[in-house]
Amino acid sequence: MESGYQGEEMSVMRNSGWLLSVALLLGVLAFHNAYAEQGCPDGFTPNAAGTPGMQCIPIGGQTRPGSPSTASEQWSARWGAIAADNASGKTGLMGNMTSRRKAESGALAICKRKGGSNCELKLTYYNQCGVMAWGDGKMSTASAPTIEEASDLALTECRRLAKDCDVYFSDCSYAKRVR
Template sequence: MRTIGWLLLGMALVASGVVRAEQGCSDGFYPGGTQPGGQICVPIPGYGTSGGGETTPSEQWQSRWGAIATDPSGKTGIAGNALSKKKAEKAAVSQCQGKGGSDCRVKLSYRNACGVLAWGGGFMATASAATLGEASEMALKGCSKDSPECEVFFSDCSYAQRVR
């Protein structure tokens, strides 16, 4: 009698293997409705993450551009934190022209960096680098080749900004 009881219990356990707790969806998914081809399985939010909550999207950064434009008479235009090189350059040239510059041209464009314009004794130099100190040193060194009176006239850092 006891053997029959164990046999029936074993058969019941084998037969119960057909039943699926997730109603046909694999681990990490739940039934989300049906379509002509069958059932739709939807991911369970946070399944498989250590925190158990919603998954955090990865960080995304957006580049920023800056530009410096000048004309032969010394008029300058500057732009920083623009979303594209074209926008930065256009804004710098436009500002230079707005100050009366007649032949404004882009002297420097920089992305996710710092830009510096050094000026003195009628001479100028531009430079860009990862930091303001590096860019300033480079611009002053370039300008000082022609004039001992050089000073930083303009500086800007247009670094990438986190958008997510």
């Protein structure tokens, strides 16, 4: 009888071990982070095909749970202006202003304060870069998203008008995040 009892005990222990294993597996699966297709969490998608390494990027129009919404971000435009008196060569330059009016009136005031009697606005720009190029008494201005692009444009125009052109002034007045 003893051997029969031990056999039943061994069978119960085997069944208990199997049930315990299944219970642990279910527990691990229940508390494991859920991932969408290709290994990314909800709200994310794999980066573009052909890029090295697996990176998950947010799906457009969605924000990551728990992160602040980008819709609540607010940006304030920044303005710049360039004024000049062609006869005297006096210039006025104003950048990083919160309004067009402030940038333009500031550039004109600086030009006049330097002795310009017939100062005129030559360029007004916002959320980008402004450049003035000068050569042999000729001036050109340009604006573009980067200082390099604006410089290339201003120098190309200046060289069309004169020789020995150089960038005389450059400024980038990019939008500022206010919230």
